[in-house]
Amino acid sequence: xxxxxxxxxxxxxxxxxxxxxxxxxxxxxxxxxxxxxxxxxxxxxxxxxxxxxxxxxxxxxxxxxxxxxxxxxxxxxxxxxxxxxxxxxxxxxxxxxxxxxxxxxxxxxxxxxxxxxxxxxxxxxxxxxxxxxxxxxxxxxxxxxxxxxxxxxxxxxxxxxxxxxxxxxxxxxxxxxxxxxxxxxxxxxxxxxxxxxxxxxxxxxxxxxxxxxxxxxxxxxxxxxxxxxxxxxxxxxxxxxxxxxxxxxxxxxxxxxxxxxxxxxxxxxxxxxxxxxxxxxxxxxxxxxxxxxxxxxxxxxxxxxxxxxxxxxxxxxxxxxxxx
Amino acid sequence: xxxxxxxxxxxxxxxxxxxxxxxxxxxxxxxxxxxxxxxxxxxxxxxxxxxxxxxxxxxxxxxxxxxxxxxxxxxxxxxxxxxxxxxxxxxxxxxxxxxxxxxxxxxxxxxxxxxxxxxxxxxxxxxxxxxxxxxxxxxxxxxxxxxxxxxxxxxxxxxxxxxxxxxxxxxxxxxxxxxxxxxxxxxxxxxxxxxxxxxxxxxxxxxxxxxxxxxxxxxxxxxxxxxxxxxxxxxxxxxxxxxxxxxxxxxxxxxxxxxxxxxxxxxxxxxxxxxxxxxxxxxxxxxx
Numbered sequence: 001x002x003x004x005x006x007x008x009x010x011x012x013x014x015x016x017x018x019x020x021x022x023x024x025x026x027x028x029x030x031x032x033x034x035x036x037x038x039x040x041x042x043x044x045x046x047x048x049x050x051x052x053x054x055x056x057x058x059x060x061x062x063x064x065x066x067x068x069x070x071x072x073x074x075x076x077x078x079x080x081x082x083x084x085x086x087x088x089x090x091x092x093x094x095x096x097x098x099x100x101x102x103x104x105x106x107x108x109x110x111x112x113x114x115x116x117x118x119x120x121x122x123x124x125x126x127x128x129x130x131x132x133x134x135x136x137x138x139x140x141x142x143x144x145x146x147x148x149x150x151x152x153x154x155x156x157x158x159x160x161x162x163x164x165x166x167x168x169x170x171x172x173x174x175x176x177x178x179x180x181x182x183x184x185x186x187x188x189x190x191x192x193x194x195x196x197x198x199x200x201x202x203x204x205x206x207x208x209x210x211x212x213x214x215x216x217x218x219x220x221x222x223x224x225x226x227x228x229x230x231x232x233x234x235x236x237x238x239x240x241x242x243x244x245x246x247x248x249x250x251x252x253x254x255x256x257x258x259x260x261x262x263x264x265x266x267x268x269x270x271x272x273x274x275x276x277x278x279x280x281x282x283x284x285x286x287x288x289x290x291x292x293x294x295x296x297x298x299x300x301x302x303x304x305x306x307x308x309x310x311x312x313x314x315x316x317x318x319x320x321x322x323x324x
Numbered sequence: 325x326x327x328x329x330x331x332x333x334x335x336x337x338x339x340x341x342x343x344x345x346x347x348x349x350x351x352x353x354x355x356x357x358x359x360x361x362x363x364x365x366x367x368x369x370x371x372x373x374x375x376x377x378x379x380x381x382x383x384x385x386x387x388x389x390x391x392x393x394x395x396x397x398x399x400x401x402x403x404x405x406x407x408x409x410x411x412x413x414x415x416x417x418x419x420x421x422x423x424x425x426x427x428x429x430x431x432x433x434x435x436x437x438x439x440x441x442x443x444x445x446x447x448x449x450x451x452x453x454x455x456x457x458x459x460x461x462x463x464x465x466x467x468x469x470x471x472x473x474x475x476x477x478x479x480x481x482x483x484x485x486x487x488x489x490x491x492x493x494x495x496x497x498x499x500x501x502x503x504x505x506x507x508x509x510x511x512x513x514x515x516x517x518x519x520x521x522x523x524x525x526x527x528x529x530x531x532x533x534x535x536x537x538x539x540x541x542x543x544x545x546x547x548x549x550x551x552x553x554x555x556x557x558x559x560x561x562x563x564x565x566x567x568x569x570x571x572x573x574x575x576x577x578x579x580x581x582x583x584x585x586x587x588x589x590x591x592x593x594x595x596x597x598x599x600x601x602x603x604x605x606x607x608x609x610x611x612x
Contacts, residue, residue: 013439014446021452025459036459136341139594143531143587145538148557148579155571166566260450264539268561278451282458283544294455297448305446 007309011302018298022291023070033059036287039083079295080288084281089292093274097296099169100273104255104262104300106189107196112251115201119208119247120240126213135209138202146261150195150268157191164191167270192269199261200254207250211243218242245316252308256301263297332523335599336592345591352585356405359398367395368549375568384573387556388563396556397577403552405585407464408534411471415533416526418472419479424514426480427487428506438484441477449474450539457545464547467540471533479525483518490517520600527593531586538582553578 026036034042034050037057042050051060058066073079079089122131141149158166165171169188175181215221216239224238225231266275274293281289336346364383365371372386379385384393422441426434453474460466490496496513540546541554544562548555556578565574 010439010442010446014443017443018447021455025455029459139590140587143590144583145535145542145554145557145579145586147539147542148575148582151557151561151566151571151575152579154566155575159566159569159571256446256448259448263450263454264542267543278454279543282454285458287458290455290458294451297451301446301448 004309007305011305014298014302018295019071019074020067022074022295023067025291026287027063033057037080040285041083074295079292082286082289084284084286084289089288092277092289093292093296096272096274096277099271100259100262100266100275100300103189103192103196103266103271103273104258106193107200107262108251108255108258110193111197111200111254112204112247114197115204116208116244116247118201119205120212120235120243122205122209123212123216123243124235131209134205138205141198142202144199146195146199147264147268149198150192150265153191153195154268164188169272188269188271192265192271195265195268196258196261199265200258203254203257204247204251208243208247211246212239215239215243245312248312248315249308252304255304259297259301332596332600335596338595338599341591342595345588345595348584348588349592352401352405352581352588355398356401359401363395363398365392365395367391367399367551375570377570378573384577385570387559387574393556393574393577396551397553397581400551400553400556400578401581403464403547403550404534404537404554404582407468407471407537407552408530408585410465410468411475411533411537412526412529414468414472415476415529416479416522418476419525419529420483420518420522422476422480423483424487424510424518427484427491428510428514434484438481441480444474444477445481450536453536453540454543454545457540462545462547464550467537467545467547468533470540471536475529475532475536479522479529482525483521486518486521487514490514521597524593524597524600527589527596531589531593534582534586534589553582 026033029036032042034053034057037059038053042053045053054060058069061069077090079093081087082089082092085092118134122134125131154166157163165188169185170181171184171188174184221234221238224234229238262273263275263278265271266273267279270276274296278290278293278297280286281293335342337343364381368391370390371392372382372390374386374388374390376382376386376390382392382394384397387393387396422437426437453470456470456473457467460470490513496509499509499513537546537552538554538557541552542558542561544558546552546555546558551559557575560571560574560578565571
């Protein structure tokens with residue numbers, strides 16, 4: 001129970017930190033916070049109008065009241081108003097969220113599958129050519145800027161070979177229902193998802209390989225071998241299953257990284273998710289949207305962590321007993 | 325040269341990977357230091373026709389307003405690597421300080437510092453960096469500061485665990501038991517014990533700083549006057565390097581240089597880590 005309380009406390013702290021940062025950033029910068037909250041156009045208003053806008057944003061009240069008010073609004077879904085797009089921030093973000101979840105989810109799934117398989121195989125052939133080769137490949141791929149990897153995939157597969165679309169998540173004025181729509185979405189997903197998968201693959205691979213090497217050195221593996229269990233069975237049933245436990249946590253922990261990677265990769269492909277939104281908000285200096293996107297990405301990562309905490313006891317009965 | 329120095333030099337050429345890393349690193353540092361003197365043009369001046377293909381005058385063609393891309397890349401080396409080194413230096417200074425203080429003091433101060441580090445590690449670091457950089461505005465110093473703020477936590481945790489190990493060594497415990505002064509313990513035992521690790525962490529942090537800088541610049545947060553390699557790629561993407569077919573000389577070279585730089589730092593950092601700290605072989609990849 002204690003363990004859960006610590007975790008919940010940690011997540012509450014993360015959310016509070018993100019919210020507090022969002023609250024203080026516009027107010028800590030030189031000049032009026034209105035510039036960030038309501039847009040540069042405020043500079044054109046008369047003093048009376050400025051006072052009126054200040055009052056509307058609650059800036060005439062004491063700081064602690066503003067802070068409490070900010071927190072309650074954030075939790076009730078009032079995340080401010082985009083003066084560039086003329087819409088509430090939360091609505092813009094919820095419209096974009098499914099695309100980011102699709103991209104990040106697909107990549108995480110594929111990267112986890114391949115990372116686990118490659119990691120397990122590399123550990124079986126420790127020190128052999130496959131092992132060394134994949135380790136070198138992992139270091140090499142990790143050195144590539146993810147957005148540049150995406151740009152190169154565009155150059156080769158979209159510009160030169162013309163196999164796949166260059167940008168977006170669907171063809172404008174394309175099919176909107178049935179199989180053609182599904183295929184269209186899939187075709188647009190291939191390149192960004194491949195980029196993000198390649199960028200996250202090495203993390204899972206390295207942890208899986210290490211966990212397998214660790215497990216293969218344990219007593220129960222020796223016991224299994226000495227009582228005549230076939231090598232295949234030892235590797236698949238005894239070793240891989242146990243090595244998967246730490247890997248599952250790393251997969252979820254990777255999510256923060258996946259989300260960060262998604263931000264730049266969406267931008268490369270103009271994929272209409274939260275990452276591209278963040279980018280557009282930077283370019284148009286749309287601070288409420290910028291902060292909203294940041295908050296939503298943080299919430300997603302915390303959500304994934306909570307999911308991990310919920311799933312882990314199902315995978316590992318020992319934790320279940322300890323926590324119960 | 326003392327024994328530690330020899331160990332470092334040996335580590336730099338211990339394996340083929342380490343040697344490759346060292347060669348990459350030295351060439352890139354030379355490029356950053358002296359590259360701009362070989363620059364044929366001022367990269368901020370318009371010296372050719374926009375979107376010109378590679379020619380005798382412009383080895384890598386020109387960009388959308390006619391600036392020489394080859395010169396931009398030579399000057400960009402310094403910007404990219406300087407930001408990387410400054411950010412990593414700041415992050416490792418803070419990380420070492422936090423790690424040493426946390427491992428040395430224990431108790432509530434340790435818990436507090438590690439809670440803060442965990443919060444920083446949980447918040448998705450690139451979006452955090454984007455928000456901070458957008459508010460601070462584009463400048464080399466701001467970018468370096470932002471990167472330091474988002475990456476100090478991992479080295480802090482690694483250095484703390486090394487500090488804990490040193491504290492639990494018999495001779496250190498004996499010094500504590502005999503009533504050795506705290507400052508003496510800190511300066512004589514813990515700090516020298518973590519410094520080699522801090523060095524390898526600094527080199528690894530430089531690689532992730534360079535990658536993070538490239539990402540921030542690509543998202544339009546770079547200084548438009550002092551272009552880094554990432555800023556060049558931002559303009560290439562925004563101004564139609566793909567539609568104009570200019571990607572082989574506008575997109576390919578800066579990206580290859582970033583990758584070579586990062587690879588050099590990672591290979592050298594890993595080799596140092598393995599030679600200087602053999603007990604610390606395993607911890608995750610580099611961010612960015």
